[in-house]
Amino acid sequence: MDVPELLGRAATMVPANATNEAGATVADVVDGLRYHEWEVALDLLADLDGWPADAQWWDLLIGAAELMWLADTATWCRWRRWESIHGIIRTQLTLVPAAEGGRQTPIPGKGVLRPLWHIGQYMPDGQPNFRVARNWAEYAPELAPGATGSVRLAPLAPDGWRDLRPDQTITMHDGRSVQGTATVTEISIPG
Known part of the structure:
Protein backbone atom coordinates (compact mmCIF):
# COMPACT_ATOMS: atom_id res chain seq x y z
CA MET A 1 0.00 0.00 0.00
CA HIS A 86 -0.96 -1.92 27.42
CA GLY A 87 -2.68 1.29 28.51
CA ILE A 88 -1.87 4.93 29.13
CA ILE A 89 -0.12 6.41 32.16
CA ARG A 90 0.35 10.18 32.10
CA THR A 91 2.00 12.17 34.85
CA GLN A 92 3.10 15.67 35.74
CA LEU A 93 6.77 15.15 36.59
CA THR A 94 8.98 17.62 38.47
CA LEU A 95 12.68 16.79 38.31
CA VAL A 96 15.00 17.52 41.21
CA PRO A 97 17.31 20.47 40.33
CA ALA A 98 20.93 19.51 39.56
CA ALA A 99 22.15 21.71 42.45
CA GLU A 100 20.06 19.59 44.83
CA GLY A 101 21.39 16.23 43.66
CA GLY A 102 19.21 15.78 40.59
CA ARG A 103 20.24 14.77 37.11
CA GLN A 104 22.94 16.85 35.46
CA THR A 105 21.45 16.34 32.01
CA PRO A 106 17.90 16.62 30.65
CA ILE A 107 15.62 13.62 30.27
CA PRO A 108 15.40 12.83 26.56
CA GLY A 109 11.80 13.12 25.46
CA LYS A 110 11.26 10.17 23.17
CA GLY A 111 11.12 7.10 25.38
CA VAL A 112 14.86 6.52 25.66
CA LEU A 113 15.27 6.83 29.44
CA ARG A 114 14.13 3.84 31.56
CA PRO A 115 14.39 4.96 35.18
CA LEU A 116 13.27 3.20 38.32
CA TRP A 117 9.95 4.26 39.83
CA HIS A 118 8.59 3.84 43.33
CA ILE A 119 4.83 3.61 42.89
CA GLY A 120 3.93 2.83 46.50
CA GLN A 121 4.62 -0.90 46.52
CA TYR A 122 6.96 -2.59 49.00
CA MET A 123 8.86 -5.86 49.19
CA PRO A 124 8.13 -8.27 52.09
CA ASP A 125 11.21 -6.91 53.91
CA GLY A 126 9.77 -3.36 53.77
CA GLN A 127 12.09 -2.08 51.02
CA PRO A 128 10.53 -0.21 48.06
CA ASN A 129 9.56 -2.43 45.15
CA PHE A 130 10.96 -0.35 42.30
CA ARG A 131 9.43 -0.63 38.83
CA VAL A 132 10.93 0.33 35.46
CA ALA A 133 9.17 2.45 32.84
CA ARG A 134 10.26 4.31 29.75
CA ASN A 135 9.50 8.05 29.78
CA TRP A 136 8.08 10.20 26.97
CA ALA A 137 8.15 13.94 27.67
CA GLU A 138 5.12 15.47 26.00
CA TYR A 139 5.15 18.88 24.32
CA ALA A 140 8.95 19.19 24.52
CA PRO A 141 12.00 17.41 23.09
CA GLU A 142 13.39 16.93 26.62
CA LEU A 143 12.80 17.78 30.28
CA ALA A 144 15.61 19.78 31.90
CA PRO A 145 16.86 19.23 35.48
CA GLY A 146 14.53 21.04 37.90
CA ALA A 147 11.80 21.43 35.25
CA THR A 148 8.19 20.27 35.38
CA GLY A 149 6.37 18.71 32.45
CA SER A 150 3.85 16.20 31.24
CA VAL A 151 5.43 12.75 30.92
CA ARG A 152 3.91 9.51 29.65
CA LEU A 153 5.17 6.24 31.13
CA ALA A 154 5.49 2.86 29.44
CA PRO A 155 6.14 0.25 32.16
CA LEU A 156 8.25 -2.74 31.22
CA ALA A 157 5.80 -4.87 33.26
CA PRO A 158 2.41 -3.07 32.98
CA ASP A 159 0.56 -5.49 35.29
CA GLY A 160 2.58 -4.22 38.26
CA TRP A 161 1.14 -0.71 37.74
CA ARG A 162 -2.58 -1.61 37.93
CA ASP A 163 -3.03 -0.13 41.42
CA LEU A 164 -2.08 3.42 40.35
CA ARG A 165 -4.80 6.04 40.69
CA PRO A 166 -5.16 9.62 39.40
CA ASP A 167 -3.62 12.20 41.75
CA GLN A 168 -1.29 9.56 43.26
CA THR A 169 2.29 10.73 43.81
CA ILE A 170 5.12 8.48 42.62
CA THR A 171 8.87 9.03 42.58
CA MET A 172 11.50 8.57 39.88
CA HIS A 173 14.84 7.19 41.06
CA ASP A 174 18.43 6.67 40.02
CA GLY A 175 19.26 3.80 42.35
CA ARG A 176 17.83 4.91 45.69
CA SER A 177 18.33 8.60 44.92
CA VAL A 178 15.06 10.43 44.16
CA GLN A 179 15.38 12.25 40.82
CA GLY A 180 11.82 13.46 40.46
CA THR A 181 8.29 13.44 41.82
CA ALA A 182 5.28 12.83 39.60
CA THR A 183 1.54 13.11 40.06
CA VAL A 184 -0.54 10.66 38.04
CA THR A 185 -2.89 12.68 35.81
CA GLU A 186 -4.36 9.85 33.72
CA ILE A 187 -4.33 6.09 33.87
CA SER A 188 -6.13 3.50 31.81
CA ILE A 189 -4.71 0.00 31.85
CA PRO A 190 -6.84 -2.63 30.10
CA GLY A 191 -8.03 -5.71 31.91
Missing part, protein backbone atom coordinates in the same frame (compact mmCIF):
# COMPACT_ATOMS: atom_id res chain seq x y z
CA ASP A 2 1.12 3.55 -0.64
CA VAL A 3 0.75 6.55 1.70
CA PRO A 4 -2.67 7.75 0.49
CA GLU A 5 -4.09 4.21 0.76
CA LEU A 6 -2.72 3.74 4.29
CA LEU A 7 -4.03 7.10 5.47
CA GLY A 8 -7.34 6.67 3.68
CA ARG A 9 -7.89 3.28 5.29
CA ALA A 10 -6.96 4.71 8.71
CA ALA A 11 -9.37 7.63 8.21
CA THR A 12 -12.27 5.25 7.54
CA MET A 13 -11.69 3.62 10.94
CA VAL A 14 -12.06 6.87 12.93
CA PRO A 15 -15.49 7.83 14.29
CA ALA A 16 -16.77 11.19 13.04
CA ASN A 17 -16.90 12.60 16.59
CA ALA A 18 -13.18 12.05 17.34
CA THR A 19 -11.34 15.36 17.70
CA ASN A 20 -7.97 16.75 18.71
CA GLU A 21 -7.29 19.57 21.19
CA ALA A 22 -7.69 22.15 18.41
CA GLY A 23 -11.06 20.73 17.33
CA ALA A 24 -9.86 19.03 14.13
CA THR A 25 -11.85 15.98 13.04
CA VAL A 26 -11.59 13.17 10.53
CA ALA A 27 -13.24 15.53 8.01
CA ASP A 28 -10.09 17.66 8.23
CA VAL A 29 -8.03 14.54 7.56
CA VAL A 30 -10.11 13.81 4.45
CA ASP A 31 -9.51 17.39 3.25
CA GLY A 32 -5.78 16.91 3.76
CA LEU A 33 -5.87 13.73 1.70
CA ARG A 34 -7.92 15.42 -1.05
CA TYR A 35 -5.21 18.09 -1.43
CA HIS A 36 -2.31 15.61 -1.15
CA GLU A 37 -1.27 17.05 2.23
CA TRP A 38 -0.27 13.62 3.49
CA GLU A 39 1.96 14.76 6.35
CA VAL A 40 -0.81 17.05 7.64
CA ALA A 41 -3.33 14.21 7.37
CA LEU A 42 -0.97 11.87 9.23
CA ASP A 43 -0.35 14.40 12.01
CA LEU A 44 -4.09 15.00 12.40
CA LEU A 45 -4.84 11.28 12.53
CA ALA A 46 -2.13 10.68 15.14
CA ASP A 47 -3.58 13.48 17.26
CA LEU A 48 -7.27 12.45 17.24
CA ASP A 49 -8.53 11.43 20.69
CA GLY A 50 -11.70 10.16 22.24
CA TRP A 51 -11.90 6.77 20.61
CA PRO A 52 -10.23 3.39 21.18
CA ALA A 53 -7.61 3.26 18.41
CA ASP A 54 -6.26 -0.28 18.19
CA ALA A 55 -2.84 -1.64 17.25
CA GLN A 56 -3.94 -2.32 13.66
CA TRP A 57 -4.88 1.36 13.21
CA TRP A 58 -1.53 2.51 14.60
CA ASP A 59 0.21 0.05 12.23
CA LEU A 60 -1.34 1.95 9.29
CA LEU A 61 0.02 5.24 10.63
CA ILE A 62 3.44 3.73 11.31
CA GLY A 63 3.53 2.40 7.74
CA ALA A 64 2.61 5.82 6.31
CA ALA A 65 5.18 7.60 8.48
CA GLU A 66 7.90 5.18 7.42
CA LEU A 67 7.05 5.57 3.73
CA MET A 68 7.34 9.36 4.14
CA TRP A 69 10.64 9.02 6.05
CA LEU A 70 9.14 10.69 9.15
CA ALA A 71 11.17 8.89 11.80
CA ASP A 72 9.94 10.99 14.75
CA THR A 73 6.29 10.52 13.77
CA ALA A 74 6.83 6.77 13.32
CA THR A 75 8.44 6.61 16.78
CA TRP A 76 5.48 8.46 18.33
CA CYS A 77 3.00 6.16 16.55
CA ARG A 78 4.89 3.10 17.84
CA TRP A 79 4.64 4.53 21.37
CA ARG A 80 0.88 5.06 20.94
CA ARG A 81 0.52 1.56 19.48
CA TRP A 82 2.14 0.19 22.64
CA GLU A 83 -0.30 2.26 24.73
CA SER A 84 -3.26 0.92 22.72
CA ILE A 85 -2.30 -2.57 23.91
Whole structure:
Protein backbone atom coordinates (compact mmCIF):
# COMPACT_ATOMS: atom_id res chain seq x y z
CA MET A 1 0.00 0.00 0.00
CA ASP A 2 1.12 3.55 -0.64
CA VAL A 3 0.75 6.55 1.70
CA PRO A 4 -2.67 7.75 0.49
CA GLU A 5 -4.09 4.21 0.76
CA LEU A 6 -2.72 3.74 4.29
CA LEU A 7 -4.03 7.10 5.47
CA GLY A 8 -7.34 6.67 3.68
CA ARG A 9 -7.89 3.28 5.29
CA ALA A 10 -6.96 4.71 8.71
CA ALA A 11 -9.37 7.63 8.21
CA THR A 12 -12.27 5.25 7.54
CA MET A 13 -11.69 3.62 10.94
CA VAL A 14 -12.06 6.87 12.93
CA PRO A 15 -15.49 7.83 14.29
CA ALA A 16 -16.77 11.19 13.04
CA ASN A 17 -16.90 12.60 16.59
CA ALA A 18 -13.18 12.05 17.34
CA THR A 19 -11.34 15.36 17.70
CA ASN A 20 -7.97 16.75 18.71
CA GLU A 21 -7.29 19.57 21.19
CA ALA A 22 -7.69 22.15 18.41
CA GLY A 23 -11.06 20.73 17.33
CA ALA A 24 -9.86 19.03 14.13
CA THR A 25 -11.85 15.98 13.04
CA VAL A 26 -11.59 13.17 10.53
CA ALA A 27 -13.24 15.53 8.01
CA ASP A 28 -10.09 17.66 8.23
CA VAL A 29 -8.03 14.54 7.56
CA VAL A 30 -10.11 13.81 4.45
CA ASP A 31 -9.51 17.39 3.25
CA GLY A 32 -5.78 16.91 3.76
CA LEU A 33 -5.87 13.73 1.70
CA ARG A 34 -7.92 15.42 -1.05
CA TYR A 35 -5.21 18.09 -1.43
CA HIS A 36 -2.31 15.61 -1.15
CA GLU A 37 -1.27 17.05 2.23
CA TRP A 38 -0.27 13.62 3.49
CA GLU A 39 1.96 14.76 6.35
CA VAL A 40 -0.81 17.05 7.64
CA ALA A 41 -3.33 14.21 7.37
CA LEU A 42 -0.97 11.87 9.23
CA ASP A 43 -0.35 14.40 12.01
CA LEU A 44 -4.09 15.00 12.40
CA LEU A 45 -4.84 11.28 12.53
CA ALA A 46 -2.13 10.68 15.14
CA ASP A 47 -3.58 13.48 17.26
CA LEU A 48 -7.27 12.45 17.24
CA ASP A 49 -8.53 11.43 20.69
CA GLY A 50 -11.70 10.16 22.24
CA TRP A 51 -11.90 6.77 20.61
CA PRO A 52 -10.23 3.39 21.18
CA ALA A 53 -7.61 3.26 18.41
CA ASP A 54 -6.26 -0.28 18.19
CA ALA A 55 -2.84 -1.64 17.25
CA GLN A 56 -3.94 -2.32 13.66
CA TRP A 57 -4.88 1.36 13.21
CA TRP A 58 -1.53 2.51 14.60
CA ASP A 59 0.21 0.05 12.23
CA LEU A 60 -1.34 1.95 9.29
CA LEU A 61 0.02 5.24 10.63
CA ILE A 62 3.44 3.73 11.31
CA GLY A 63 3.53 2.40 7.74
CA ALA A 64 2.61 5.82 6.31
CA ALA A 65 5.18 7.60 8.48
CA GLU A 66 7.90 5.18 7.42
CA LEU A 67 7.05 5.57 3.73
CA MET A 68 7.34 9.36 4.14
CA TRP A 69 10.64 9.02 6.05
CA LEU A 70 9.14 10.69 9.15
CA ALA A 71 11.17 8.89 11.80
CA ASP A 72 9.94 10.99 14.75
CA THR A 73 6.29 10.52 13.77
CA ALA A 74 6.83 6.77 13.32
CA THR A 75 8.44 6.61 16.78
CA TRP A 76 5.48 8.46 18.33
CA CYS A 77 3.00 6.16 16.55
CA ARG A 78 4.89 3.10 17.84
CA TRP A 79 4.64 4.53 21.37
CA ARG A 80 0.88 5.06 20.94
CA ARG A 81 0.52 1.56 19.48
CA TRP A 82 2.14 0.19 22.64
CA GLU A 83 -0.30 2.26 24.73
CA SER A 84 -3.26 0.92 22.72
CA ILE A 85 -2.30 -2.57 23.91
CA HIS A 86 -0.96 -1.92 27.42
CA GLY A 87 -2.68 1.29 28.51
CA ILE A 88 -1.87 4.93 29.13
CA ILE A 89 -0.12 6.41 32.16
CA ARG A 90 0.35 10.18 32.10
CA THR A 91 2.00 12.17 34.85
CA GLN A 92 3.10 15.67 35.74
CA LEU A 93 6.77 15.15 36.59
CA THR A 94 8.98 17.62 38.47
CA LEU A 95 12.68 16.79 38.31
CA VAL A 96 15.00 17.52 41.21
CA PRO A 97 17.31 20.47 40.33
CA ALA A 98 20.93 19.51 39.56
CA ALA A 99 22.15 21.71 42.45
CA GLU A 100 20.06 19.59 44.83
CA GLY A 101 21.39 16.23 43.66
CA GLY A 102 19.21 15.78 40.59
CA ARG A 103 20.24 14.77 37.11
CA GLN A 104 22.94 16.85 35.46
CA THR A 105 21.45 16.34 32.01
CA PRO A 106 17.90 16.62 30.65
CA ILE A 107 15.62 13.62 30.27
CA PRO A 108 15.40 12.83 26.56
CA GLY A 109 11.80 13.12 25.46
CA LYS A 110 11.26 10.17 23.17
CA GLY A 111 11.12 7.10 25.38
CA VAL A 112 14.86 6.52 25.66
CA LEU A 113 15.27 6.83 29.44
CA ARG A 114 14.13 3.84 31.56
CA PRO A 115 14.39 4.96 35.18
CA LEU A 116 13.27 3.20 38.32
CA TRP A 117 9.95 4.26 39.83
CA HIS A 118 8.59 3.84 43.33
CA ILE A 119 4.83 3.61 42.89
CA GLY A 120 3.93 2.83 46.50
CA GLN A 121 4.62 -0.90 46.52
CA TYR A 122 6.96 -2.59 49.00
CA MET A 123 8.86 -5.86 49.19
CA PRO A 124 8.13 -8.27 52.09
CA ASP A 125 11.21 -6.91 53.91
CA GLY A 126 9.77 -3.36 53.77
CA GLN A 127 12.09 -2.08 51.02
CA PRO A 128 10.53 -0.21 48.06
CA ASN A 129 9.56 -2.43 45.15
CA PHE A 130 10.96 -0.35 42.30
CA ARG A 131 9.43 -0.63 38.83
CA VAL A 132 10.93 0.33 35.46
CA ALA A 133 9.17 2.45 32.84
CA ARG A 134 10.26 4.31 29.75
CA ASN A 135 9.50 8.05 29.78
CA TRP A 136 8.08 10.20 26.97
CA ALA A 137 8.15 13.94 27.67
CA GLU A 138 5.12 15.47 26.00
CA TYR A 139 5.15 18.88 24.32
CA ALA A 140 8.95 19.19 24.52
CA PRO A 141 12.00 17.41 23.09
CA GLU A 142 13.39 16.93 26.62
CA LEU A 143 12.80 17.78 30.28
CA ALA A 144 15.61 19.78 31.90
CA PRO A 145 16.86 19.23 35.48
CA GLY A 146 14.53 21.04 37.90
CA ALA A 147 11.80 21.43 35.25
CA THR A 148 8.19 20.27 35.38
CA GLY A 149 6.37 18.71 32.45
CA SER A 150 3.85 16.20 31.24
CA VAL A 151 5.43 12.75 30.92
CA ARG A 152 3.91 9.51 29.65
CA LEU A 153 5.17 6.24 31.13
CA ALA A 154 5.49 2.86 29.44
CA PRO A 155 6.14 0.25 32.16
CA LEU A 156 8.25 -2.74 31.22
CA ALA A 157 5.80 -4.87 33.26
CA PRO A 158 2.41 -3.07 32.98
CA ASP A 159 0.56 -5.49 35.29
CA GLY A 160 2.58 -4.22 38.26
CA TRP A 161 1.14 -0.71 37.74
CA ARG A 162 -2.58 -1.61 37.93
CA ASP A 163 -3.03 -0.13 41.42
CA LEU A 164 -2.08 3.42 40.35
CA ARG A 165 -4.80 6.04 40.69
CA PRO A 166 -5.16 9.62 39.40
CA ASP A 167 -3.62 12.20 41.75
CA GLN A 168 -1.29 9.56 43.26
CA THR A 169 2.29 10.73 43.81
CA ILE A 170 5.12 8.48 42.62
CA THR A 171 8.87 9.03 42.58
CA MET A 172 11.50 8.57 39.88
CA HIS A 173 14.84 7.19 41.06
CA ASP A 174 18.43 6.67 40.02
CA GLY A 175 19.26 3.80 42.35
CA ARG A 176 17.83 4.91 45.69
CA SER A 177 18.33 8.60 44.92
CA VAL A 178 15.06 10.43 44.16
CA GLN A 179 15.38 12.25 40.82
CA GLY A 180 11.82 13.46 40.46
CA THR A 181 8.29 13.44 41.82
CA ALA A 182 5.28 12.83 39.60
CA THR A 183 1.54 13.11 40.06
CA VAL A 184 -0.54 10.66 38.04
CA THR A 185 -2.89 12.68 35.81
CA GLU A 186 -4.36 9.85 33.72
CA ILE A 187 -4.33 6.09 33.87
CA SER A 188 -6.13 3.50 31.81
CA ILE A 189 -4.71 0.00 31.85
CA PRO A 190 -6.84 -2.63 30.10
CA GLY A 191 -8.03 -5.71 31.91
